[in-house]
Amino acid sequence: xxxxxxxxxxxxxxxxxxxxxxxxxxxxxxxxxxxxxxxxxxxxxxxxxxxxxxxxxxxxxxxxxxxxxxxxxxxxxxxxxxxxx
Amino acid sequence: xxxxxxxxxxxxxxxxxxxxxxxxxxxxxxxxxxxxxxxxxxxxxxxxxxxxxxxxxxxxxxxxxxxxxxxxxxxxxxxxxxxxx
Amino acid sequence: xxxxxxxxxxxxxxxxxxxxxxxxxxxxxxxxxxxxxxxxxxxxxxxxxxxxxxxxxxxxxxxxxxxxxxxxxxxxxxxxxxxxxxxxxxxxxxxxxxxxxxxxxxxxxxxxxxxxxxxxxxxxxxxxxxxxxxxxxxxxxxxxxxxx
Amino acid sequence: xxxxxxxxxxxxxxxxxxxxxxxxxxxxxxxxxxxxxxxxxxxxxxxxxxxxxxxxxxxxxxxxxxxxxxxxxxxxxxxxxxxxxxxxxxxxxxxxxxxxxxxxxxxxxxxxxxxxxxxxxxxxxxxxxxxxxxxxxxxxxxxxxxxx
Numbered sequence: 425x426x427x428x429x430x431x432x433x434x435x436x437x438x439x440x441x442x443x444x445x446x447x448x449x450x451x452x453x454x455x456x457x458x459x460x461x462x463x464x465x466x467x468x469x470x471x472x473x474x475x476x477x478x479x480x481x482x483x484x485x486x487x488x489x490x491x492x493x494x495x496x497x498x499x500x501x502x503x504x505x506x507x508x509x
Numbered sequence: 510x511x512x513x514x515x516x517x518x519x520x521x522x523x524x525x526x527x528x529x530x531x532x533x534x535x536x537x538x539x540x541x542x543x544x545x546x547x548x549x550x551x552x553x554x555x556x557x558x559x560x561x562x563x564x565x566x567x568x569x570x571x572x573x574x575x576x577x578x579x580x581x582x583x584x585x586x587x588x589x590x591x592x593x594x
Numbered sequence: 595x596x597x598x599x600x601x602x603x604x605x606x607x608x609x610x611x612x613x614x615x616x617x618x619x620x621x622x623x624x625x626x627x628x629x630x631x632x633x634x635x636x637x638x639x640x641x642x643x644x645x646x647x648x649x650x651x652x653x654x655x656x657x658x659x660x661x662x663x664x665x666x667x668x669x670x671x672x673x674x675x676x677x678x679x680x681x682x683x684x685x686x687x688x689x690x691x692x693x694x695x696x697x698x699x700x701x702x703x704x705x706x707x708x709x710x711x712x713x714x715x716x717x718x719x720x721x722x723x724x725x726x727x728x729x730x731x732x733x734x735x736x737x738x739x740x741x742x
Numbered sequence: 743x744x745x746x747x748x749x750x751x752x753x754x755x756x757x758x759x760x761x762x763x764x765x766x767x768x769x770x771x772x773x774x775x776x777x778x779x780x781x782x783x784x785x786x787x788x789x790x791x792x793x794x795x796x797x798x799x800x801x802x803x804x805x806x807x808x809x810x811x812x813x814x815x816x817x818x819x820x821x822x823x824x825x826x827x828x829x830x831x832x833x834x835x836x837x838x839x840x841x842x843x844x845x846x847x848x849x850x851x852x853x854x855x856x857x858x859x860x861x862x863x864x865x866x867x868x869x870x871x872x873x874x875x876x877x878x879x880x881x882x883x884x885x886x887x888x889x890x
Contacts, residue, residue: 430791432789432790432791432859432861433789433861433863433872434872482791482794482859485791485793485794485797485798486794487857499793501791501794501859503791503859503861504861504872504875505874505875506855506856506857506858506859506860506861506875507855507860507861507862507872507873507874507875507876508788508790508819508831508854508855508858508859508860508861508862509692509775509819509830509831509851509854509855509858509860509879515643517641517642517643517711517713518641518713518715518724519724567643567646567711570643570645570646570649570650571646572709584645586643586646586711588643588711588713589713589724589727590726590727591707591708591709591710591711591712591713591727592707592712592713592714592724592725592726592727592728593640593642593671593683593706593707593710593711593712593713593714594627594671594682594683594703594706594707594710594712594731594840606756607756607759608754608755608756608759611755611756611759611772611774615774615776615827615829616827618776618778618779618826618827619776619778620775620776620777620778621773621774621775621776622773622774622776623771623772623773623774623847624759624771624772624773625769625770625771625772625840625843625844626759626763626769626770626771627768627769627840628763628766628767628768628769628770629768630766630767630768630838631766678766679763679764679766681763690778692773692775692851693882695773696773696844696847696848696851697848699771699844700844700845700848703840703844734841
């Protein structure tokens with residue numbers, strides 16, 4: 425399953441790219457699984473996702489918790505808690 | 510004791526004047542007494558103060574309830590509940 | 595900065611907001627009340643008690659400044675004859691904290707409705723009547739009163 | 743009337759308020775947030791998630807319009823590099839009821855802070871850091887959530 429993954433704010437800066445297309449393996453079912461899988465790549469990914477409780481996610485433009493299933497997602501965004509306004 | 514009495518809104522319109530100088534007799538101690546004394550003049554006064562619960566008062570520019578003493582007041586205003594804003 | 599004005603003429607909310615923004619607090623809240631033209635209203639006339647109005651508005655602004663960390667308060671209320679759509683009142687507050695700006699703005703307009711000596715008379719063509727006070731306004735003002 | 747804009751350039755609160763006043767509801771509330779220059783801040787940079795931002799702001803405006811009798815909502819949020827004192831955000835609402843205008847304005851700015859995908863980076867000369875989310879903002883947003 426291919427999915428577009430977007431990064432924002434310091435997540436983007438640590439990883440070094442704003443967006444990529446990835447194919448998580450079958451065992452990656454939830455947002456938490458996805459963070460673990462990406463962190464396993466090491467380098468900036470490991471640094472960005474070292475504290476997964478500091479990461480928020482959106483699946484197809486709607487906020488999603490760590491237990492949300494990613495099956496069928498077209499676009500997953502990973503970012504710090506928002507600070508607008 | 511002479512005191513300036515001011516009228517506003519429909520109280521003024523019923524009485525027909527905006528302001529007068531009056532000398533309430535010694536038995537007129539409270540705002541409620543003053544309303545009764547003025548109503549006793551009849552005509553527009555009786556009409557304006559027929560329902561004293563609809564009248565609000567201020568003594569020297571501060572709201573005062575019906576039991577407030579008028580002794581020493583320089584200016585007493587009588588008016589309907591306020592409707593600004 | 596506390597500015598209070600009671601005037602027959604219109605005011606420009608933009609100028610007042612710009613003045614509050616220039617204070618640099620970061621949060622500016624405002625409320626503008628206008629004459630509604632409901633039911634064919636042709637004129638709203640605002641009477642007031644000049645000597646007391648200024649005193650009460652100033653007391654309200656001072657109370658707000660004591661309850662919230664405000665750096666600016668603007669209260670403007672018009673008097674006299676106004677047409678449908680015309681502005682009646684502006685309440686605007688500035689603070690370094692958005693909750694302080696928003697809450698004090700609500701406080702000021704709620705309490706102004708019950709504490710400031712203004713009276714409205716509505717005209718509909720040939721007929722006119724003095725507006726009755728609304729119980730809902732007393733309730734709104736009461737929620738800001740604190741236990742002694 | 744619901745208007746939502748996310749833009750690098752400044753906005754004019756006066757124009758937006760005038761548009762809401764023209765709706766004739768009688769009550770217009772607004773909140774303006776600006777960049778504070780505290781501690782020698784030289785730049786505030788605002789990142790956002792374009793496809794999601796518009797959707798979330800629209801959802802918030804729709805929720806407000808469902809909870810309060812509003813006749814107009816304006817939400818404007820800037821993005822990119824801003825200097826001290828510059829405007830960041832405008833929330834403005836119009837209604838025939840002052841409480842509806844004031845409460846919905848507070849609701850929108852509180853919920854925008856937690857629900858809209860913006861991120862702030864502060865620069866102080868050579869140093870810069872991404873701003874941490876504030877727990878107080880979560881608390882402020884939570885008070886608007888209703889039991890299911």
